[in-house]
Amino acid sequence: MKFTALATFFLATISPLVSAYPIYKADTVNCRSSPSTSGKVVKTYKKDDDIKLTCQISGETIKGNSLWGKTSDGCYVADYYIKTGSTGLVTGRCNTGGGSSGGGSTGGDSTEMKDDYPYKSNCGPVDKWNYFKCQCTSFVAWRINSRLGISFHNRYKGKAWGNAKEWDEAARASGVTVNNTPKVGAVAQTNAGRFGHVAWVAKVSGNNVVVEEYNKGGTERYGTRTVPKSSFNYIHVRK
Known part of the structure; x- marks a missing residue:
């Protein structure tokens, strides 16, 4: 029994922790293929569903919040709809770019190509990065x-x-x-x-x-x- 208890404790200390947080502020929330409302809907969660976050990343701004969480289902939910108790990161940042955290390689890697630009239907004034939109x-x-x-x-x-x-x-x-x-x-x-x-x-x-x-x-x-x-x-x- 002592060996079993010790082994259980040891495994618990080395196992990665993935925190679960409830969906709120909407009755249903879409989980998308990319951190943008232009991403394909992969899954839908209901209010109060607990979702597990594997990492977080910046994406399209939703209600003043540009953070998105990648769930254990492999899709992205806007942080605005996740009750994490924080306006910042509660997990590590997601790796991006051709499967490499270093932004890809010269060996033919690629990223998803699509027009996910948030201002594409609203060209004109200055964006939040202080550039003219659609430039x-x-x-x-x-x-x-x-x-x-x-x-x-x-x-x-x-x-x-x-x-x-x-x-x-x-x-x-x-x-x-x-x-x-x-x-x-x-x-x-x-x-x-x-x-x-x-x-x-x-x-x-x-x-x-x-x-x-x-x-x-x-x-x-x-x-x-x-x-x-x-x-x-x-x-x-x-x-």
């Missing part, structure tokens, strides 16, 4: 926040990340790596044109990259392109 900089700022879980804005690390052509200098001045090596989750940046351009690296394959972007050609719309990797510099906001 390339606003879209990439959204992706850095939602996919990497980094609180990025146009004064990141005290430097001016204004027009896209300023991002490489701002990155270097901030101690952020800028090089010619693309990785999934990196920012593709060029100084070409009047204001330059930034895009999100979604896939790397051989000598080509697939980028997601907004406002290429002045359209204020989402698009993707496959281009030679030499077309851009690469800013690695997440190391």
Whole structure:
């Protein structure tokens, strides 16, 4: 009996703890494939259902709260609807980007490509990161926040990340790596044109990259392109 009790205690101390929290503020809440209301509904929870959170991540802002929880069912619920007792993290941050916490690799990894930008139907004034909505900089700022879980804005690390052509200098001045090596989750940046351009690296394959972007050609719309990797510099906001 002593051995059994000791073994039970030992296992309890090394087993990972996944905390359960109740759903509230709505009778039903959708659990989605990504931390955004544009994500596919994977599961629906009812009010007072206990859900287990495996990690948390920044995503689309719901009622002033941009935090989302990934549940043990593998989908995401807005933190606004989860009674955690905190406005901040109660678990670790989710890893993102091609299955790697480092933002992917050059070996053909990729992230989900879709137009999940929250302002796509509301272009115009300045967004919460202090960029004009539906511009390339606003879209990439959204992706850095939602996919990497980094609180990025146009004064990141005290430097001016204004027009896209300023991002490489701002990155270097901030101690952020800028090089010619693309990785999934990196920012593709060029100084070409009047204001330059930034895009999100979604896939790397051989000598080509697939980028997601907004406002290429002045359209204020989402698009993707496959281009030679030499077309851009690469800013690695997440190391």
